[in-house]
Amino acid sequence: MQRTRLFTDADNTLWDTNSVFAAAQVGLLRDIETEVRSTAPEGSDGGLAFVRRIDQRIASSHPDHLRYPSVLLATTIAQVLAGQDPEQAVDDACGGDDLTKRFARAVAQYERRLRATPTLRDGVQEGLADLRRSNVPVTVLTEASLDRCAALIEAHDLSRFVSGVHSVRKDAGAYRALREHADEARLVMVGDQLDRDVDAAKRAGFLTIYFPGGFVPSWNRCSSVTADHEIQRFDEILSLLHR
Ligand SMILES: [Mg+2]
Known part of the structure; x- marks a missing residue:
């Protein structure tokens, strides 16, 4: 096998961050419903789709993308529950003092729930051990907090399989910079997001694996x-590298 370095995304690739967010988002909806005494339309998912529609609209227009401040989600949910058109509510959303105060407890609770430790995705432990045995160095790339990512690697006892962790905005330029600093002939990126983990890496010449x-x-x-x-x-990766 030619000398290879594997880069892997963290959230929703190594571990199931989505389930942690889903539980926190539904919890936030319940807390806001109680606060404003109005309920979201019944849904079989407990209101997750309702929250996610609002979340995605905010993320699409916010400069911090998916990392926008939690209070915006709380206030926009409240406005939509009050009957405002979701599109308009996102445009009007602001974390003004009154609203920030009103929803402070719900937002704190939401952020506490987001700190729950997500479970590993299928085959991660085994896949990383396989790569280690085959001398394929693994670097974790996250757009989230470096400290949080490092803490989760530690919590899941994965440190011995990981040679580095970087927090970067994953665009083609960032992947090109990684390429310049890597000695290996073949660079591979695995991740769950088609834009950041696949498209941007592919444009920088990485072999890409969508998970x-x-x-x-x-x-x-x-x-x-x-x-x-x-x-x-995740443990299907090594056999792909031998092809
Ligand atoms: Mg991800």
């Missing part, structure tokens, strides 16, 4: 991007 997870943001639903490979479990 679909439970979270597909609205802007990726009609994507025409295709990866070089697609896997259902």
Whole structure:
């Protein structure tokens, strides 16, 4: 096998962040419903789709993208529950003092729930051990907090399989910079997001592996991007590298 370095996304690739977000988002909806005494339309998912529609709309227009401040989600949910058109509510959303105060407890509770430790996705432990045995160095790339990512690697006892962790905005320029600093002939990127993990890496010459997870943001639903490979479990990676 030619000398290879594997880069892997963290959230929803190594671990199931989506389930943690889903539980926190539904919890936030319940808390806001209680606060404003109005309920979201009944849904079999407990209101998750209702919250996610609002979440995706905010993320699409916010400069911090999916990392926008939690209070915006709380206030926009409240406005939509009060009958405002969702599109308009997102445009009007603001974390003004009164609203921030009103929903402070719900937002704190939401952020506490988001700190729950997500479970590992299928085959991650085994797949990383296989890569280690085959001397394929693994670097974790996250757009989230470096400290949080490092803490989760530690919590899942994965440190011995990981040679580095970087927090970067994953665009083609960032992948090109990684390429310049890597000695290996073949660089591989695995992840669950077609835009950041596949398209941007592919444009920088990486071999790409798509590992679909439970979270597909609205802007990726009609994507025409295709990866070089697609896997259902993380421990399918090594055999792909031997082809
Ligand atoms: Mg991800």
